Amino acid sequence: MDRFRPAACQQYRWADHDRRGRAAAHAQEIATTPDLGTPVAESARNRFTGLVTRVIKDSVMAQVDLQCGPFRVVSLMSAEAASELQLEPGVLAVASVKSTHVVVEVPADL
Secondary structure (H helix, E strand, O other), X not given: OOOOOOHHHOOOOHHHOOOOOHHHHXXXXXXXXXXXXXXXXXXXXXXXXXXXXXXXXXXXXXXXXXXXXXXXXXXXXXXXXXHHOOOOOOOEEEEEEOOOOOOOOOOOOO
């Protein structure tokens, strides 16, 4: 695919792009927070805008992969929530992250 379609009609698959990362570059270009209106209140401060690249669903759970600029974000949610949000590859979405624990590891040889 030589040109990307506007966000409103993007229906391409992540696998359709070449290995030079053109989809990641496109995700980085559009990775600005869309105007979602003023939230009533929100405690999550880490928001990553990107493109859904893969959705794997079973009868209970879904794994949703997003390419947010140069970063890959993976979310696990109920299959019902993924269906209600109409998540599928090419959809523009925002990953909102709040975590009380961050684990940092280093290799054993350091």
